Amino acid sequence: xxxxxxxxxxxxxxxxxxxxxxxxxxxxxxxxxxxxxxxxxxxxxxxxxxxxxxxxxxxxxxxxxxxxxxxxxxxxxxxxxxxxxxxxxxxxxxxxxxxxxxxxxxxxxxxxxxxxxxxxxxxxxxxxxxxxxxxxxxxxxxxxxxxxxxxxxxxxxxxxxxxxxxxxxxxxxxxxxxxxxxxxxxxxxxxxxxxxxxxxxxxxxxxxxxxxxxxxxxxxxxxxxxxxxxxxxxxxxxxxxx
Amino acid sequence: xxxxxxxxxxxxxxxxxxxxxxxxxxxxxxxxxxxxxxxxxxxxxxxxxxxxxxxxxxxxxxxxxxxxxxxxxxxxxxxxxxxxxxxxxxxxxxxxxxxxxxxxxxxxxxxxxxxxx
Numbered sequence: 310x311x312x313x314x315x316x317x318x319x320x321x322x323x324x325x326x327x328x329x330x331x332x333x334x335x336x337x338x339x340x341x342x343x344x345x346x347x348x349x350x351x352x353x354x355x356x357x358x359x360x361x362x363x364x365x366x367x368x369x370x371x372x373x374x375x376x377x378x379x380x381x382x383x384x385x386x387x388x389x390x391x392x393x394x395x396x397x398x399x400x401x402x403x404x405x406x407x408x409x410x411x412x413x414x415x416x417x418x419x420x421x422x423x424x425x426x427x428x429x430x431x432x433x434x435x436x437x438x439x440x441x442x443x444x445x446x447x448x449x450x451x452x453x454x455x456x457x458x459x460x461x462x463x464x465x466x467x468x469x470x471x472x473x474x475x476x477x478x479x480x481x482x483x484x485x486x487x488x489x490x491x492x493x494x495x496x497x498x499x500x501x502x503x504x505x506x507x508x509x510x511x512x513x514x515x516x517x518x519x520x521x522x523x524x525x526x527x528x529x530x531x532x533x534x535x536x537x538x539x540x541x542x543x544x545x546x547x548x549x550x551x
Numbered sequence: 552x553x554x555x556x557x558x559x560x561x562x563x564x565x566x567x568x569x570x571x572x573x574x575x576x577x578x579x580x581x582x583x584x585x586x587x588x589x590x591x592x593x594x595x596x597x598x599x600x601x602x603x604x605x606x607x608x609x610x611x612x613x614x615x616x617x618x619x620x621x622x623x624x625x626x627x628x629x630x631x632x633x634x635x636x637x638x639x640x641x642x643x644x645x646x647x648x649x650x651x652x653x654x655x656x657x658x659x660x661x662x663x664x665x666x667x668x
Contacts, residue, residue, distance in 0.1 A: 335614045354613050358620035365621070372625050379618035385608060386615045390580035391559045391566075392605035394587035398598060410660040418652025426644035433636035443640055447648060450619070451578035465626055470641060472623045475616065477645040485646060486653055493657050500652030504645055511612035527652070529581055536576040 321370060327378025334360040347515075349483040354508065355476055386507070390449075393510065393525040400522035407495055411526065414496070418503045418527075419534040422447035423542035431546050438463055444543045446470040448535035449506040449528055456539050471506070478505025479512035494519040502527030555604035558597075562586050 320326045338356030345351040365375055376383070397404065404411075426443045435443070441462030445453040450471045457467035482501045491497055494517045501509040502524030510528050514521030566583030569575070575582065591598045630637055660666065 331617055332614070335611070335617055354616050354620055357614075357617045358624060361617070361621045362624040372622055375621065376618060379621070382615055383618040386619075387563050387580040387583075388556075388559045389608045389612055389615055390578075391562050391583045391587050392601075392608045394584045394591055395598075395601060395605040395609070397584075397588050398591040401592070406665045407656075407660065408665075409663045410656045410665055413659040414652045414656035417655040418648050421651040422644055422648035425647045426640045429643045430636065430640040433639060435633055435636050435640065439633060439637065443637070443644075446641065447645075449578065449581065452576070452581070455576065455578075466629065468619070469623045469626045469630070470637070472616070472620055473638075473641050474645050476620070477642050478649060479613075481642075481646055482649055485649055489650060489654065491653050491657055493653075493660065496653045496656035496660065499656050500649045503652050504648040508613070508616050511616070514609060514612060525584075529584060532577055532581050 321368065322374065324378035324381070327370075327375045328381055329378075330361065330364065331357070331379045331382055334358075334364075349480055349512070352476060352480050354479070354511075390507070393529075396514070396518060396522040397525050400519055403495065403519060404522070404526060407523075410496070411499060411523075411530070414499055415503065415527070415530050415534055418500055419447070419531050419538045420542070422504055422531075423535070423538050424545070427542055427546045437461065437547060439466065440546060441543055442466040442470055444539040445535050446474045447504050447506065448532050448539075452532045452535060456536055460540050460543050472508070475505045475508025478509040482509065482512065483516065495523045498523035499527040503531045506531070552604055555601050558590075558601060559587070559604065559608075562590075 334357040335353060337360060338353035341356055342351045342353045365372070423444045426446065427440055430440050430443050438461065441460045442457050444460065444462070445456035446467065448456065450468060453471045454464045454467050458464055478501055482497070482505070486497045498513040498517070498520030501513050506528045510521065510524040513524035562583040563580055565586060566581070567579030570577055570579045570582050591601065627634070
């Protein structure tokens with residue numbers, strides 16, 4: 310009989326173990342979310358990430374090894390973005406009627422995301438590289454990283470900030486928008502997708518199909534807007550900084 | 552399912568190629584989404600073909616962010632002494648942007664009479 314250490318060393322090197330672990334961790338996170346009465350504070354992504362991070366730490370598994378299995382899930386982000394055209398298509402009549410509200414919210418939301426992050430960051434004494442990484446963080450990851458590189462940010466830090474912004478938005482959106490007494494699913498979804506890209510859109514799709522469609526729209530439009538807004542916002546804050 | 556997958560992956564491929572070729576500031580998948588939307592509008596039959604597969608992929612959209620999220624944990628150390636300030640900036644700006652975006656949308660919808668029904 311082969312001993313446990315041998316089986317472990319075989320399995321831990323292949324993609325099967327970590328792919329399965331990723332799905333189980335998410336299923337557990339999703340079960341917690343349902344058990345908590347779909348409370349947005351019990352975020353399934355956050356729970357799955359925490360479980361896996363602890364597991365990787367305890368088994369001393371490098372992220373590269375983990376990612377060999379997890380890449381199959383990660384890869385689906387691209388096809389899923391294409392698939393978001395379907396909720397957009399289904400909400401087309403509603404989207405057509407909302408051109409002006411969407412454009413207005415795009416301008417104010419995108420500017421607020423970049424300017425308020427920079428204002429808070431600068432007030433708390435963050436340096437130029439961190440500020441440049443903060444400015445595009447509401448855009449979807451590949452866009453944000455591309456912009457950050459152009460304006461002197463760090464790609465790795467930007468990736469971290471993008472994910473944190475996504476999870477924060479997914480957690481705070483429902484209580485925040487309830488507090489503001491906003492009942493328009495279009496407004497709610499659009500603002501969440503604009504601010505918290507794919508993670509916010511995933512959350513909006515859980516809540517209401519119209520919110521999901523407008524979140525996908527907000528995410529797509531802000532990918533474009535951030536390319537213009539982030540460099541502009543940063544230039545306001547880097548004046549006088551060598 | 553097979554044909555829907557081929558369509559989705561081909562559009563992503565097309566989006567990636569176009570984004571590179573024209574050096575657009577948009578990622579390939581976002582461009583692919585726009586192309587997909589155009590095709591869905593053009594043909595209801597195509598929409599019926601895509602629907603089950605697209606809904607299947609979107610059913611657990613949150614799951615797809617888990618590997619990137621795990622990657623982020625390893626980089627918390629790089630935030631160093633600035634961690635608290637960064638957290639305040641991220642959380643504060645996210646709350647403000649959602650509130651301002653949603654309030655603007657609702658206010659302009661009311662002004663222009665763009666009601667949801």
